[in-house]
Amino acid sequence: MDVLIKNLGLLINATLIATPPLLLAALGSCFSERSGVVNIGIEGMMTIGAFTGAVMGLVLGNGWAAFFCAGLAGAAFGVIHAVACISFHADQTIAGTAINFFGPGLAVFLCKAMFDNSSDTPAMDPSCKLPKLFEGVFPVGSFWNNVLNVYSAAYLVFILAFVCWFVFYKTKFGAHLRAVGEHPEACESLGIDVYKVRYICVILSGFLAGLGGAFVTLATINQFRPSVIVGQGFIAIAAVIFGKFSPGGAMKACLLFGLCNGIKTLAAQSNTVSPNLISMIPYIVTILALVLFVGKAHTPAANGKIFVKSK
Amino acid sequence: MNKKKSILESNVFYTLIAIAAGFLIGAVFLMIAGISPATAYGKLLSSVFGKPKYLVWTLIYASPLIFTGLSVAFSFRTGVFNIGAEGQFVVGSLAACTIGILVDLPAWIHVPLCILAAAAAGMVWSLFVGLLKVKRGIHEVLSFIMFNWIAFYLSNYVVNLKIIHKEGGGEATKDVLDSAKILFPEGLQKALDCSSANWGFIMALVAAAVIWVIIEKTTLGYKLKAVGYNSHGALYGGINADASVLTALGISGALAGLGGAVQILGMAGRLSQFAGQEGFGFEGITVALIGSSSPIGCIFSGIFYGAMKYGGSKLSMVKAPSEVVNIIMGCVILFIAISQVFRMLFARFTKKEGK
Missing domain, CATH: 1.10.3470 (ABC transporter involved in vitamin B12 uptake, BtuC)
Structure with missing residues (x-):
């Protein structure tokens, strides 16, 4: 029984550690996709965020400041995507693919240039990382300590999901961004600046993806390595579709995928099931969900379509 | 036939511009990293064309x-x-x-x-x-x-x-x-x-x-x-x-x-x-x-x-860092993706000239 409770605690803990990066990126993806811009460059934006977070953590020695800088770096890539897709009418999938080349390439390039040709940044002192909220409150090894032994940003992310839900469904901007993704021509005739709304959403998606990447390097581990972001960006996109393009749905999907990751972490210790097989679960679940619930999941109508402003 | 050829030429034209732009941005990042682009690109060229066997490897x-x-x-x-x-x-x-x-x-x-x-x-x-x-x-x-x-x-x-x-x-x-x-x-x-x-x-x-x-x-x-x-x-x-x-x-x-x-x-x-x-x-x-x-x-x-x-x-x-190749290629894709706009602008420009 004790072992069971202990393992349950560890499982919840692993889930709470794996979910925030996915959720941050997924919330960003919600903004972009709902406004009608496909962003598969999330993965590249997360990598650049992860790198920036690790470097700024070393430079500034303050986790929160580094976290914010990583968001800005992601936002910079959001600007590139927005300019290419919105102003220059580029194919959105291809522009995203370009960012997935450019982002990780730049991150490792700069890393090697800064740290004596090493593709890893030096390990950070714990004081440079994001703080833990419940450090030392519960006795070591107890259930609650196992569960709550996560970085404070993790809690913030769930609050952020609620904020996003509020923005989406309770504010004027939210109504605009949802409308812009469905029928930009109609919006334009009503005087909504389609380009402006989309720019804000795409840049925001870069910002949040950058934060998601930085969560990995500033909380989960303590350095940047080329392998820190392996597919999280794509899982986030899967979560958004699985969650029917809403922040709440994306949060549930991210928790589910985070749980898969938690199971993977535990299974890797017990060595019973191959972690590679468990890693497939989020992708297979997404495919199955699409097959079973197709028609119910409504894709924003103008998603991926080029919108040319009338003069 | 003539028209077909000019389209093909323009494709190649825009692609070459995109590649040039990619190398240019790569050079900027090399300079930021304190590496001479001439040295790096020179190495790139010599490692491909330096010996016949390098070409085989390519x-x-x-x-x-x-x-x-x-x-x-x-x-x-x-x-x-x-x-x-x-x-x-x-x-x-x-x-x-x-x-x-x-x-x-x-x-x-x-x-x-x-x-x-x-x-x-x-x-x-x-x-x-x-x-x-x-x-x-x-x-x-x-x-x-x-x-x-x-x-x-x-x-x-x-x-x-x-x-x-x-x-x-x-x-x-x-x-x-x-x-x-x-x-x-x-x-x-x-x-x-x-x-x-x-x-x-x-x-x-x-x-x-x-x-x-x-x-x-x-x-x-x-x-x-x-x-x-x-x-x-x-x-x-x-x-x-x-x-x-x-x-x-x-x-x-x-x-x-x-x-x-x-x-x-x-x-x-x-x-x-x-x-x-x-x-x-x-x-x-x-x-x-x-x-x-x-x-x-x-x-x-x-x-x-x-x-x-x-x-x-x-x-x-x-x-x-060899990753400069990814940076260059990412830029090349991005420029090809947005080249459509330049093509349109160019077409409009030449049309006006014609009038």
Whole structure:
């Protein structure tokens, strides 16, 4: 029984550690996709965020400041995507693919240039990382300590999901961004600046993806390595579709995928099931969900379509 | 005829501008990193053209990329977007590797068997997605991304299976049996001064020629292009759009699978555990874009990318990070993606001039 409770605690803990990066990126993806811009460059934006977070953590020695800088770096890539897709009418999938080349390439390039040709940044002192909220409150090894032994940003992310839900469904901007993704021509005739709304959403998606990447390097581990972001960006996109393009749905999907990751972490210790097989679960679940619930999941109508402003 | 030629020329023109812009931005980042672009690009050039055997290496690097490039280009021409060439490449290499290790046959049947298995694996992987698209209306880009990652973990799973894993640690499979390898005969290898020289590039040339014939000279190619151009119109003209999409995706997947076979049976000789996606499929997107989605263009752009990859791998000798190649290529794709606008502006500009 004790072992069971202990393992349950560890499982919840692993889930709470794996979910925030996915959720941050997924919330960003919600903004972009709902406004009608496909962003598969999330993965590249997360990598650049992860790198920036690790470097700024070393430079500034303050986790929160580094976290914010990583968001800005992601936002910079959001600007590139927005300019290419919105102003220059580029194919959105291809522009995203370009960012997935450019982002990780730049991150490792700069890393090697800064740290004596090493593709890893030096390990950070714990004081440079994001703080833990419940450090030392519960006795070591107890259930609650196992569960709550996560970085404070993790809690913030769930609050952020609620904020996003509020923005989406309770504010004027939210109504605009949802409308812009469905029928930009109609919006334009009503005087909504389609380009402006989309720019804000795409840049925001870069910002949040950058934060998601930085969560990995500033909380989960303590350095940047080329392998820190392996597919999280794509899982986030899967979560958004699985969650029917809403922040709440994306949060549930991210928790589910985070749980898969938690199971993977535990299974890797017990060595019973191959972690590679468990890693497939989020992708297979997404495919199955699409097959079973197709028609119910409504894709924003103008998603991926080029919108040319009338003069 | 004249008009056709001028379009082709403009494609090449914009592609060259995009490549130049990519190198320019790469140079900026090299300078930021305190590395002289002249040194780095000089090294890049000398490591490709310095010796005849370097050129052989470039072609070895180019072979799988031409295949994935053809795969993506074929999908572009037929109106679908095969962003899943990555996964098809992986299952193709997995099939070739498994059969290359576990089945012991004489070379004349072993090699074709491995190659066919790889093409079939890539085709099946792509057809899954095609069926989801046709039967359930699920957008192919999304399911391709999912299938890429399923292939990724499937490959890592199989690599670690006891029956195929190389004993004594390491993170790779055993070597493919000699009877399954597509290396050049020893005499030719000696003449080229390269022990990895293989038939891959010749196979890629043949594949490009076959795909060119299919697209340009056959009814099948005409149908597939018609559906890609306007599926409603094609339906009205009596073409079965669903069957066409499946055919297009099947051929595209088989090409990517073949690329995997060439990589395993030619250069690599074994399958290693992945830390991150290998990128052959994504690089295929670049190859297809640079080659303007033409099979013949893919040969040249594949060689270009092969040269960049091979040359890039030597950049560490001058203390320049090889990732500059990814930066350059990312920029090239981005510029090709936005070149449409410049083309429109240019057209408008020249029209006004004409008036």
